[in-house]
Amino acid sequence: MSVLIYSEEPGLRLELLGKGRELADAMDSKLAALQIGNGNPEELIKYGADLVYVAEHPLLEEWSLEPYRSVLLRAVEEASPSVILIGATKRGKELAASLAASLGVGLLTECISLKLEDEKLIAERLTYGGSAIARVASLKKPHIATVPPRVFKRPEPAERTGEVLKLEVEPEKPKAEVVERRGKVREEVGLEEAEVIVAAGRGFKKQEDLKLLEELAEILGAKIGCTRPIAADYGWMKEWIGISGHKVRPKLYIAVGISGTVHHAAGIRDCGIIVAINSDENANIFNLADYGIVGDLYEVLPALTKALKERLKK
Amino acid sequence: MRIIALLKDIVDLDELRFDSSTRKPITEGVKHVISELDKRALEAAIRLKEKHGGEVLALSLGGPETKTVMLEALAMGADAAYIVDDEGLRGLDAYGTSKVLAAAIDKIGDYGLILCGEMSLDSLSAQVGLRVAELLGLPMVSYARELELVDDKRLRAVRDLEDVDEVVEVELPAVVSVVREINEPRIPTLMSIMRAKRKPTTMWDASAIGVDPDALKAERAVEILDVEAPLVERKRKIIEGETVEEKVERLVKALIDEGVLGV
Ligand SMILES: Cc1cc2nc3c(=O)[nH]c(=O)nc-3n(C[C@H](O)[C@H](O)[C@H](O)COP(=O)(O)OP(=O)(O)OC[C@H]3O[C@@H](n4cnc5c(N)ncnc54)[C@H](O)[C@@H]3O)c2cc1C
Numbered sequence: 001m002s003v004l005i006y007s008e009e010p011g012l013r014l015e016l017l018g019k020g021r022e023l024a025d026a027m028d029s030k031l032a033a034l035q036i037g038n039g040n041p042e043e044l045i046k047y048g049a050d051l052v053y054v055a056e057h058p059l060l061e062e063w064s065l066e067p068y069r070s071v072l073l074r075a076v077e078e079a080s081p082s083v084i085l086i087g088a089t090k091r092g093k094e095l096a097a098s099l100a101a102s103l104g105v106g107l108l109t110e111c112i113s114l115k116l117e118d119e120k121l122i123a124e125r126l127t128y129g130g131s132a133i134a135r136v137a138s139l140k141k142p143h144i145a146t147v148p149p150r151v152f153k154r155p156e157p158a159e160r161t162g163e164v165l166k167l168e169v170e171p172e173k174p175k176a177e178v179v180e181r182r183g184k185v186r187e188e189v190g191l192e193e194a195e196v197i198v199a200a201g202r203g204f205k206k207q208e209d210l211k212l213l214e215e216l217a218e219i220l221g222a223k224i225g226c227t228r229p230i231a232a233d234y235g236w237m238k239e240w241i242g243i244s245g246h247k248v249r250p251k252l253y254i255a256v257g258i259s260g261t262v263h264h265a266a267g268i269r270d271c272g273i274i275v276a277i278n279s280d281e282n283a284n285i286f287n288l289a290d291y292g293i294v295g296d297l298y299e300v301l302p303a304l305t306k307a308l309k310e311r312l313k314k
Numbered sequence: 315m316r317i318i319a320l321l322k323d324i325v326d327l328d329e330l331r332f333d334s335s336t337r338k339p340i341t342e343g344v345k346h347v348i349s350e351l352d353k354r355a356l357e358a359a360i361r362l363k364e365k366h367g368g369e370v371l372a373l374s375l376g377g378p379e380t381k382t383v384m385l386e387a388l389a390m391g392a393d394a395a396y397i398v399d400d401e402g403l404r405g406l407d408a409y410g411t412s413k414v415l416a417a418a419i420d421k422i423g424d425y426g427l428i429l430c431g432e433m434s435l436d437s438l439s440a441q442v443g444l445r446v447a448e449l450l451g452l453p454m455v456s457y458a459r460e461l462e463l464v465d466d467k468r469l470r471a472v473r474d475l476e477d478v479d480e481v482v483e484v485e486l487p488a489v490v491s492v493v494r495e496i497n498e499p500r501i502p503t504l505m506s507i508m509r510a511k512r513k514p515t516t517m518w519d520a521s522a523i524g525v526d527p528d529a530l531k532a533e534r535a536v537e538i539l540d541v542e543a544p545l546v547e548r549k550r551k552i553i554e555g556e557t558v559e560e561k562v563e564r565l566v567k568a569l570i571d572e573g574v575l576g577v
Contacts, residue, residue: 065454090475094456097441101448106409106535109439127541129327129435132339135539175453175488179470180481196574220575232495243438244494252574262327269546273574275565281552284328290549291568293561304562311566312577 007087018155021048045162067171088146130243130266194223203257242267260285315426351431388510389502402527412445447489
């Protein structure tokens with residue numbers, strides 16, 4: 001009996017160790033971590049692991065589903081965990097689903113809370129497109145759950161002892177052949193930490209018009225965010241806010257030309273004050289906001305920037 | 315080639331409301347639709363067919379509303395619909411759902427490609443595609459943003475991952491899940507809606523595809539305990555004013571009173 005954690009993301013791995021430690025202590029059992037490829041197993045011990053399985057093999061140098069899953073299955077064989085936590089990156093999510101399928105057990109995806117109750121793993125997760133929270137129970141062991149980044153706190157490192165074990169593996173061959181990997185530019189935009197965010201939606205007609213938002217952001221010392229289509233369809237920015245993007249919690253969030261779909265709403269629920277500027281008085285964003293101005297952003301933004309300039313410069 | 319698109323019938327999330335005191339979803343009377351990412355998977359299937367020939371079959375494990383929902387799939391261009399509907403199969407978890415879908419796919423047979431969305435938009439659970447692949451012993455390509463047939467035995471896809479776009483090739487048959495950015499689904503014309511009503515829809519119950527509802531219930535791996543909208547109170551004040559200047563003045567004042575402008 002143990003808890004086993006895995007993520008290919010170094011930061012998320014530590015967050016899983018924090019939660020994993022808590023669950024392992026509740027069951028009076030060991031916390032095991034799987035490390036695939038290079039890394040520092042000692043660090044994982046400092047952050048709470050009792051056991052680190054290290055797997056290395058030429059087939060594991062680049063990610064692919066089947067080899068990674070077969071290694072995870074090997075670790076499951078060794079550790080016989082009753083709980084498996086996997087980081088909910090895109091790779092982690094496919095790994096977890098595939099693992100659950102091969103083990104014939106359930107899977108709780110993108111959990112935002114986790115606890116054990118009478119041998120069951122109970123989690124909270126978003127449902128209905130992000131508009132509601134479901135409480136769900138995994139009934140069969142091993143319980144498998146995926147956890148998104150920044151849901152659980154990274155634990156404090158401590159001087160601890162633990163075991164590092166080499167996992168003998170003969171990974172399964174990948175079924176798909178990778179022809180090419182094209183790197184994407186990832187920006188650390190710092191949206192999660194921002195105190196004030198101004199965000200753009202499809203109410204902006206052209207990329208140049210974002211200047212209006214930049215001017216407002218400058219006065220407010222705000223970070224700039226957007227909805228998914230602005231980033232993923234138009235490519236005007238790289239990162240978006242919402243269920244599939246960043247979850248933000250600034251003191252002040254100003255949504256400009258954003259309709260307020262459930263997908264976007266799920267990312268802004270924890271904001272302090274929400275302001276909406278939209279020309280359609282029936283836009284749902286007004287239901288999600290504290291203050292709304294019904295109007296054309298091309299008129300409202302310059303006026304707002306001007307008014308703030310006068311107030312804040314004094 | 316025969317392409318099967320897996321479509322989930324869900325409540326229209328834009329119309330879903332929550333009871334203001336219990337915060338429970340009110341699903342009665344809400345329109346049902348094809349989960350949007352599955353619709354994009356269907357669109358991708360239809361585009362492949364338009365280019366290479368073959369047929370597109372739409373498959374759903376559904377309920378009483380699914381027949382109507384599937385009309386849209388037929389109107390978009392699916393050649394036939396298959397609906398598994400059985401009282402005993404309602405409310406299955408992802409594990410059970412995948413078993414039913416795999417059994418139905420098996421029964422349809424002779425497929426080259428199975429397409430679905432990366433997740434359903436109601437439950438957001440993102441596992442049915444992978445589970446179906448595992449049950450059928452097929453390769454899985456997740457998060458496809460582009461799809462192209464190299465020949466009738468090989469598919470090339472661009473996988474949209476956080477840090478890379480991964481171009482992969484895989485032998486068919488395979489299961490592929492798609493992301494939102496793969497396409498914009500077409501809106502059926504009136505003509506195609508009329509035609510859809512004449513396309514074949516096959517209804518199957520559990521015994522038709524050889525699954526045992528009681529066994530699936532007994533094997534249930536996940537249980538939903540409850541569902542509630544989170545408690546968020548918003549002021550929802552629309553700022554009135556004669557002119558834009560007046561409105562923004564009032565907004566600025568409100569924000570100062572809220573203490574969020576640092577003055
Ligand atoms: C699986 C999945 C995940 C998704 N995840 C996310 C996510 O994480 N985040 C996200 O944001 N979206 C997400 N989406 C997309 C989401 O469904 C919506 O398409 C998107 O949020 C809409 O963006 P928008 O508000 O910018 O555009 P629209 O919905 O087109 O809204 C534009 C708004 O601008 C207003 N407007 C137009 N002109 C003006 C003007 N001159 N002045 C003022 N207002 C104006 C309009 O009234 C309208 O309300 C996801 C979708 C799927 C399928």
